[in-house]
């Protein structure tokens with residue numbers, strides 16, 4: 022029989038930790054699964070094991086916040102079983118989770134499930150984006166925080182939104198020279214007046230600190246500009262960049278310039294990671310203001326599948342603070358549903374995080390209005406730019422498939438193999454979907470998605486073959502009976 | 509658009525596309541109507557072309573048989589996976605023989621390579637039971653001795669170094685090949701279009717207009733298409749289309765789950781069939797591992813139990829696969845029939861209607877001859893293959909006319 026657990030939380034970023042802390046604090050035993058070897062998720066990463074941290078200040082505020090969250094987690098006591106280095110490969114019937122670590126796998130059944138799988142960097146294909154030396158903001162963040170070394174000597178940072186400043190400053194802190202920060206949207210830095218709701222928002226305060234430090238160091242911030250292409254034989258040697266049209270961010274190729282850099286960092290925001298909520302059977306909708314496809318949720322973040330909750334960036338891009346607050350609301354709600362705390366107590370515990378969410382969602386809305394990616398960026402890719410890296414499908418091939426009658430992602434996939442590789446479309450679906458919508462005039466809902474298939478994370482056949490908690494189908498070899506019957 | 513097409517093909521899987529291609533090639537005016545459907549068999553298939561193996565119960569048959577025996581649910585008197593009748597073998601062998609020329613023709617007409625490959629099929633014998641099962645197949649193979657070859661463990665190790673040494677030997681079937689199934693369907697479709705066929709995608713057929721015993725139009729979500737003849741090639745959904753004209757078709761969805769690995773360098777030259785699974789390395793490098801045989805209605809998911817069983821079967825057959833990553837697991841719905849033979853041709857009492865459905869586990873293999881045969885039926889030409897045994901009327905009492913309400 023499959024063992025059953027009162028609560029399984031997938032993802033140990035701020036959302037998953039928030040949920041685990043609140044549920045455990047209320048007395049509910051939980052199992053916390055994360056494919057990473059450390060708790061903390063995308064933002065509150067810890068350096069890799071083996072590296073000694075001598076100067077925690079160098080790791081920045083996030084590290085300190087992460088430590089606080091981890092301390093809260095430690096205080097929640099022994100009710101949490103932590104499965105680090107363990108990925109969820111798929112979810113069945115809403116509650117059965119197939120997991121795998123490096124050398125084991127198995128099926129566990131959860132009475133309640135919280136999916137807090139975060140987001141991934143929005144891929145924006147441009148010529149040279151697959152060259153070594155081109156990294157995503159998240160990739161750099163992981164690299165710098167995990168290894169405490171710089172990934173390049175001279176970097177061009179391009180993308181959208183105030184997060185870029187933090188990435189650039191972290192790079193500088195790690196010893197890299199930052200050639201420029203290119204913002205595709207309008208400036209958010211002085212003297213630009215900021216919306217009232219951003220005052221007192223820690224997120225913007227942090228970004229402005231980073232901006233100040235970078236400006237003091239002579240790093241230019243240029244609005245309505247972006248990277249056009251990266252060049253080099255083995256790895257990035259230079260990049261071309263230039264202005265974009267302010268309305269839709271179409272690159273103005275005629276005004277391109279070149280910079281000698283060995284690192285190009287791109288950060289065009291994030292796409293919710295909805296693989297697990299999709300496999301769990303939750304209904305999704307397209308919400309461009311929250312990053313794309315997201316699971317539909319009722320007020321305390323339960324999905325359309327009873328007992329399955331979704332929190333944090335995986336349910337719509339909201340940032341670390343809101344992710345944690347959502348997680349806390351979910352943790353309390355799950356504990357309440359499991360009878361661990363009374364309704365009145367649950368209401369009391371939800372109050373603070375809910376109030377925080379109200380503030381944060383307003384601030385985030387303003388941010389999205391200015392910095393959500395615009396359609397003109399699809400013009401960065403030339404016909405021979407790879408759109409799908411796994412299967413090496415070019416923009417030209419996607420164009421030909423669409424020209425030949427493909428009207429949705431599924432059709433493009435069957436025609437070109439786009440999205441058939443190990444990333445299951447993560448790196449190519451956003452571009453292909455936007456392109457389809459632009460060419461056919463259809464809506465994102467009509468263009469559809471690339472359906473995720475288990476396993477959503479890597480697993481070997483050997484590990485899968487030994488899965489625990491799954492009955493063996495046949496013990497006897499029935500062809501033995503043939504021997505008797507045939508002669 | 510003012511002249512109505514001679515024929516409308518319903519369903520754009522490999523069968524519908526093959527029919528459209530051969531019909532267009534004959535100069536008939538064809539319109540293919542398809543609504544992409546989760547679970548369409550063609551997108552799930554392994555692309556094995558195993559006329560010999562399949563007809564003696566290898567491929568999916570033996571795996572299914574083992575699962576049934578493991579559950580203790582074999583019908584009385586059944587010992588060993590079922591062999592299909594001689595007519596199936598003849599049909600399949602003929603169809604398979606069409607592939608080399610067809611691949612060339614499709615490349616010329618539509619510009620697509622269907623990745624046809626001569627591989628042969630090896631049945632791995634793990635134990636005495638497997639040997640006892642294989643011996644008579646080798647000795648009395650309906651295809652004749654020259655197409656089969658008995659390999660000792662040493663010979664097998666030389667031929668396929670990646671295969672486990674824990675075997676009693678292997679039985680090789682020469683003439684069992686493989687193709688890329690999606691490419692095949694796509695190539696049929698593209699070529700049909702180059703030959704003048706109209707392809708209407710993303711459009712659901714919602715009804716058939718029948719006037720005094722003859723189909724006169726196909727109704728779709730975007731309007732009616734008048735026609736002289738309709739071909740039902742709707743795979744596992746063929747009964748729905750049949751019912752639109754009052755024809756009851758005994759096709760049911762039979763789910764198959766299948767697993768694909770990351771791309772590997774060339775490790776297998778033959779396709780492999782065991783009592784646990786079959787394996788085929790495709791041109792792209794991935795190894796495809798199939799497959800379950802399940803009656804779960806139109807359910808198209810995958811299950812942890814099948815993933816585990818297929819993985820275990822693959823690692824047993826080719827041990828180094830244990831360190832290879834699984835890329836995806838998916839499933840498709842085979843159009844299953846009670847006697848495992850396709851349902852082709854006209855239906856008594858209904859004019860302007862032809863079946864091209866029920867291809868079960870061998871629709872890729874049997875697509876070329878089906879396409880050719882059905883196109884001949886459409887044109888009223890002499891059929892290249894006797895079709896009597898494939899008529900719907902073989903199922904006694906299966907035809908019920910809709911009551912006239």
Ligand SMILES: Cc1cc2nc3c(=O)[nH]c(=O)nc-3n(C[C@H](O)[C@H](O)[C@H](O)COP(=O)(O)OP(=O)(O)OC[C@H]3O[C@@H](n4cnc5c(N)ncnc54)[C@H](O)[C@@H]3O)c2cc1C
Nearest residue numbers: 032034035036056062063064108109139159333334340341
């Ligand atoms: C460069 C960069 C800078 C940022 N700066 C800021 C900032 O200054 N302020 C701010 O508010 N936000 C910032 N963010 C955003 C912030 O990181 C996210 O909003 C936040 O981490 C979301 O938390 P989460 O818990 O929803 O997801 P995550 O933190 O992404 O956590 C998700 C976790 O789920 C795990 N996971 C996913 N899938 C599986 C699976 N199948 N099996 C097992 N585990 C799985 C992952 O390993 C990960 O640990 C930044 C992000 C980046 C990349």
Ligand SMILES: Cc1cc2nc3c(=O)[nH]c(=O)nc-3n(C[C@H](O)[C@H](O)[C@H](O)COP(=O)(O)OP(=O)(O)OC[C@H]3O[C@@H](n4cnc5c(N)ncnc54)[C@H](O)[C@@H]3O)c2cc1C
Nearest residue numbers: 519521522523543545549550556713743764870871872873
């Ligand atoms: C796991 C697996 C492995 C297999 N391996 C092999 C193999 O190795 N070799 C082999 O020869 N065969 C194999 N098969 C079998 C083979 O795939 C099928 O026999 C074959 O694909 C059937 O093709 P089809 O065109 O009849 O059906 P499908 O491919 O299912 O196509 C039917 C089409 O009709 C459409 N349709 C249905 N209803 C409507 C409607 N109302 N309006 C419009 N369109 C409609 C559907 O959307 C679909 O596109 C395998 C099958 C599976 C599942």
